[in-house]
Amino acid sequence: MGKVGVIGVGQTAFVRGYPGSIRELAFDGFKDALRDADISAKDIDASIICSAPEYDKQRSPAGVLAEYLGLTPQPTCYLETLCSSSSMGLRYAYSLVKSGLHHVVAVIGFQKMSEISSAESQERMGRGGDIQWESPFGTMMPAYYAMFARRHMEEYGTTPEDLALIRVKAATYGQINEKAVYRKPVTFEMFSDPESPMSGPVASPLRVGDCCANADGASVVLVASEERAKSLSKKPVWILGLGAATASVNLAGRDLFSGLKVAKEAGEQAYKMAGITAKNVNVAEVHDCFTIAEMMAYENLGFAKPGEGKDLIKSKETYKEGSIPVNVDGGLLSKGHPIGATGGSQVRTIVLQLRGEAGDMQVKDPEIGLVHNIGGVGLYGNVSIFGR
Amino acid sequence: MGKKREVDDRFKKFGTVSFTSITKVNDFISYLEDGKVMGSRCKECGLFFFPPRADCHQCLSSNMEWVEVSGKGKLVTYSKLEFAPIGFGDDLPYAIAVLDYGDYKVFGRISSDVPEGEIKVGMEMTTKANTLPNGQLNYVFQKA
Numbered sequence: 001m002g003k004v005g006v007i008g009v010g011q012t013a014f015v016r017g018y019p020g021s022i023r024e025l026a027f028d029g030f031k032d033a034l035r036d037a038d039i040s041a042k043d044i045d046a047s048i049i050c051s052a053p054e055y056d057k058q059r060s061p062a063g064v065l066a067e068y069l070g071l072t073p074q075p076t077c078y079l080e081t082l083c084s085s086s087s088m089g090l091r092y093a094y095s096l097v098k099s100g101l102h103h104v105v106a107v108i109g110f111q112k113m114s115e116i117s118s119a120e121s122q123e124r125m126g127r128g129g130d131i132q133w134e135s136p137f138g139t140m141m142p143a144y145y146a147m148f149a150r151r152h153m154e155e156y157g158t159t160p161e162d163l164a165l166i167r168v169k170a171a172t173y174g175q176i177n178e179k180a181v182y183r184k185p186v187t188f189e190m191f192s193d194p195e196s197p198m199s200g201p202v203a204s205p206l207r208v209g210d211c212c213a214n215a216d217g218a219s220v221v222l223v224a225s226e227e228r229a230k231s232l233s234k235k236p237v238w239i240l241g242l243g244a245a246t247a248s249v250n251l252a253g254r255d256l257f258s259g260l261k262v263a264k265e266a267g268e269q270a271y272k273m274a275g276i277t278a279k280n281v282n283v284a285e286v287h288d289c290f291t292i293a294e295m296m297a298y299e300n301l302g303f304a305k306p307g308e309g310k311d312l313i314k315s316k317e318t319y320k321e322g323s324i325p326v327n328v329d330g331g332l333l334s335k336g337h338p339i340g341a342t343g344g345s346q347v348r349t350i351v352l353q354l355r356g357e358a359g360d361m362q363v364k365d366p367e368i369g370l371v372h373n374i375g376g377v378g379l380y381g382n383v384s385i386f387g388r
Numbered sequence: 389m390g391k392k393r394e395v396d397d398r399f400k401k402f403g404t405v406s407f408t409s410i411t412k413v414n415d416f417i418s419y420l421e422d423g424k425v426m427g428s429r430c431k432e433c434g435l436f437f438f439p440p441r442a443d444c445h446q447c448l449s450s451n452m453e454w455v456e457v458s459g460k461g462k463l464v465t466y467s468k469l470e471f472a473p474i475g476f477g478d479d480l481p482y483a484i485a486v487l488d489y490g491d492y493k494v495f496g497r498i499s500s501d502v503p504e505g506e507i508k509v510g511m512e513m514t515t516k517a518n519t520l521p522n523g524q525l526n527y528v529f530q531k532a
Contacts, residue, residue: 136403251486
């Protein structure tokens, strides 16, 4: 069995209030990927459609999208692990190709969050926790992650100001990413300015500025066997390592509150499979649904020791010019987080970086890139490693 | 007209808004009504569960007994919400938290009568059954 590569990537701009239906949204991302790969839908043997349910009314979206994208009669299916759905889709696409069952598989992530209100969205996301034993207490994602922030601060002396630095970095790159939903600058001072929306309380100790932007969007990753990648593509990027893990849904079942165990476990698996360590990673996309999530990712992936993530951001080592650039496309915080599309968008950023096509966001000559994508509150974790 | 099937949907009383009505651990609600917060223990292998379960994943037994959550736990972490999901707005502000009892942990809410300034990670707290203003039942953490 040969290698498995990515031969094309695409995504829509991440926006608020996409003026179309989910099939039209997916089409925009798919068209972008087909043009990137310079292939047609006929070259694709199967598709995996990824999103989190209940944002739109369509049951079983896979068939509807496959038809609209011209991907019939090839097989399709729906796959979800909340916010990491399309990274999990990549994992299954890899296995379909590696097994020889298919040669080219499309991983199509989408989410149209704007069909429901923000409060409804918080309720949906809260129900990504334990609906029997947690949701009746009134849980929501910012509050869950805030509990990790509180514990991180307690154990390591991390401050709200350290977290604000992560948001400032995200906004630096969100401004230059034309696909980002949040294009405005965010300054450190905004977090201490009561007039600024960034300083508004959400769930202590997290503030508005610590939270990612909801968005509508679609992403597409085209995965191919080595043989097909070489014949179809001049610039394939290879999947070197894949890791995935699951944890207890209910936080009562966890034993780590200053990090995410699924990220550590998935990272270790991916590093082992790729035969590398954290030091070999030249550019990374991590799941910064909240600022604290990026801080924990630094530590869980081994970019910093536990408790030392704050030093990495303070010294700007995760900026584009630093030793380990992270989320130099704006991340979920500024680029936006259309749940099912997020993982595929992270993969797209890394593929463009490795091909040297990331424009103003380009890191100098990266060889190895990493994607860290989390579903729920550290319920599902996927880490994927790519190389040229 | 057939006879109406009796449905034991006691669990719909759990929390401000319950998203589950039927479960094999519905007795949890009756215990809450009696002022008790209960976990379950497998009578075959002795494994204790909170939240309570009807089935033991370790030995596959469904022979469980109810055991009260008692004594003091330590506050692992918490967050005070200033914004709530739909259906919970009237409860604001409230704090969700995790309490560590050593052998197990409990996820819940901190009692609204504990002033925020007095909440400290590591503090000892107890878990108490509670009736909400809308008549629903839950449990809350109080200062030990």
